[in-house]
Amino acid sequence: NAGVMQNPRHLVRRRGQEARLRCSPMKGHSHVYWYRQLPEEGLKFMVYLQKENIIDESGMPKERFSAEFPKEGPSILRIQQVVRGDSAAYFCASSQGGNSPLHFGNGTRLTVT
Amino acid sequence: SQQGEEDPQALSIQEGENATMNCSYKTSINNLQWYRQNSGRGLVHLILIRSNEREKHSGRLRVTLDTSKKSSSLLITASRAADTASYFCATDSGGGADGLTFGKGTHLIIQP
Numbered sequence A: 001n002a003g004v005m006q007n008p009r010h011l012v013r014r015r016g017q018e019a020r021l022r023c024s025p026m027k028g029h030s031h032v033y034w035y036r037q038l039p040e041e042g043l044k045f046m047v048y049l050q051k052e053n054i055i056d057e058s059g060m061p062k063e064r065f066s067a068e069f070p071k072e073g074p075s076i077l078r079i080q081q082v083v084r085g086d087s088a089a090y091f092c093a094s095s096q097g098g099n100s101p102l103h104f105g106n107g108t109r110l111t112v113t
Numbered sequence B: 001s002q003q004g005e006e007d008p009q010a011l012s013i014q015e016g017e018n019a020t021m022n023c024s025y026k027t028s029i030n031n032l033q034w035y036r037q038n039s040g041r042g043l044v045h046l047i048l049i050r051s052n053e054r055e056k057h058s059g060r061l062r063v064t065l066d067t068s069k070k071s072s073s074l075l076i077t078a079s080r081a082a083d084t085a086s087y088f089c090a091t092d093s094g095g096g097a098d099g100l101t102f103g104k105g106t107h108l109i110i111q112p
Helices: none
Strands: A005-007 A010-013 A019-024 A031-037 A043-050 A053-056 A065-068 A075-079 A088-095 A108-112 B005-007 B010-014 B019-024 B031-037 B043-050 B055-058 B061-066 B071-076 B085-091 B106-111
Touching: A005 A088, A010 A019, A019 A088, A019 A108, A031 A075, A043 A065, A043 A075, A075 A088, B005 B085, B010 B019, B019 B106, B031 B061, B031 B071, B043 B055, B043 B061, B043 B071, B071 B085
Parallel strands: A010 A108, B010 B106
Antiparallel strands: A005 A019, A019 A075, A031 A043, A031 A088, A043 A053, A065 A075, A088 A108, B005 B019, B019 B071, B031 B043, B031 B085, B055 B061, B061 B071, B085 B106
């Protein structure tokens, strides 16, 4: 019974390139959340999705960032034209919805050089 | 603005001692959750306490919630080296659809 799977584990991109981060939720979970974590900081909410729908993207920067959770396949967080400030750990979590606890993946560590 | 803020930022104690971490928040909540994060890993859910509950236990963990003071505490009894991690409190905003809001965490170090 696999937990939340994120890949890649580490991603290095040069400034201006695109970064695509993938997240497969736990089996049976239809709610996906993306968070960003800077060193020594807590997690900052970015976006909440259900299958094929963005429910809340209030934490997502207006430009260059997008997220999707298609009917088939993993959720994707896409960062276009990356800049150094995008370097961070990006965590995906899934849940059954409501007030059920979040189950986190081990994150993707993005480094922009 | 930060919804949950943990205190202290860092805590170092001897193995076997009890560790207490506090969390304060600003707006009304439906529930408050505590998570643990080991270095380089994702967060692991520890315990959830609802707004109408005052105390909850899970193994060596005890969580209290005081909604009048908008604060919660996490007590780890008889600490072990394996408890070394960062601990975060997280609140929902009451709206249901939003993601959880996390504090910056308390970094706990258990000295063997």
